[in-house]
Structures are given as structure tokens and as C-alpha cells.
Amino acid sequence: MVYLQPDSTEISTIYEQYIPKIQTNDILTIVVTAADPKVTAPFNPLSTMATSNMTQAVDLALRPTYTVNENGDIVLPMLGKIKVSGLTRIQAIEKLRKELSQYIKDPGVNINFNNFRVSVLGEVARPGSFILPTERVTVLEALGMAGDMTIRGVRQNVLLIREVDGQKTMQRLDLTKQETLNSPYYYLAQNDVIYVEPNKAQINNSKLGANTNIIISIAGLLITVISVLTR
Incomplete structure (x- = not known):
């Protein structure tokens, strides 16, 4: 099964054209940094489970998350409502840095998606939903996470x-086809669903299997009835 068969198509895919935008109901983890960690404390409230002895990895895991509301806003300590929907992650970082500059000198901001999920269904080895650590993922990478398409999957559709x-x-x-690399859907967005349909042979086999089960059930019932009547 050959993917992306070479042809005369000019490849012009640029990730920056298709960077996923923040949407309502997205869940974001936001961490503020500065030369003096004390000044960032109001903007990095830890969970009540936090202790002074926890490792940095655990500390970051306990940072609060912010859900983008139906108006496209998140609500941050001291800053209040900040509109982030429609922005890329990098644009949202720059916006928050500008807002924080009134409180912190040269603030650093890191934003990550907590719920960047894609689902892969149908004729793949391991169908399911996958939460990704990065928003830069292609349809081929998602299929790879699902174990690739089975031989019965229709790669053309x-x-x-x-x-x-x-x-x-x-x-x-x-x-x-190589032209797929130029599709605006080649790079995935949060909550995308990929469905690989079965080929005709698989559909026919499924129908045959279902019909076979019905025939066997009816035959078994008839044999039972005949056995009872001929005793």
C-alpha cells in the first residue's frame, strides 16, 4: 500500500498557515515565570495538594488549568478576563506577556493545551482517542498512533x-496522492475525528458473516424441532 505516490504536484505545505486556534471549551495550562519567582506567585496559584518538597515535574502538574468560556475568555488571577479564542498558542502567549508587563518586568509565559485530542476510528489497528502533548500533528502521525490502517482500509477516501x-x-x-500534503486538513486541529472506511470486500464479508449467523441459527432451530417431532 503506497502512500503519497510521487507526481508533479508542488508541495507548498506551511504549518504556520494552519496552526490550530484556541476555541471555546479548550483547557489551557498557563505558567508565568520571571527572574524573581516571588513576583509570579499570584499568577501561579498551586493546588492545595502542593508542598514545598515536591519536584518541579509534580509542581507543574498541579498548576491550575483554565477553561475557555463560551465568550472565548479565560479568567486569570489579578488580570481578570482575557479573550484568547481565535488566537494561536503563540499569539495568546504574547497577549498575556503584554498584560503581565504592568505587574512583572520581562515576564515569561508558557501555555499548553490540556485537551488537544484527536480520534481515529474505523479500519485501523488500534482505534481510539489520543491526547497529544503538542498541537503540531498531521493526519499521517495520527494514523501512526492508531497503528496505521489495516489492509482493508480505503486509503483513497x-x-x-x-x-x-x-x-x-x-x-x-x-x-x-501527494497533493494531500497541501490540504488545509493535513495538519490536525483539536477534537478532529479521522474515519477510515472499510473496502467493499470487508463490507461484503461483514454482510456474509451476519447472514451466516442467521442461517445457522435457523438451521439449528429446525433441527431441534424435527428431532422433537420424530421421537
């Missing part, structure tokens, strides 16, 4: 379902 601002869109991708 992979369905990608995406929701933006409550609107669902569907796009078909032909993964045997």
Missing part, C-alpha cells in the same frame, strides 16, 4: 471531521 465554533465540516483525503 479517508474522512476527516472538524468542528470550528460549533460548525462541523467534513473533508475527504486521498492518502495515496
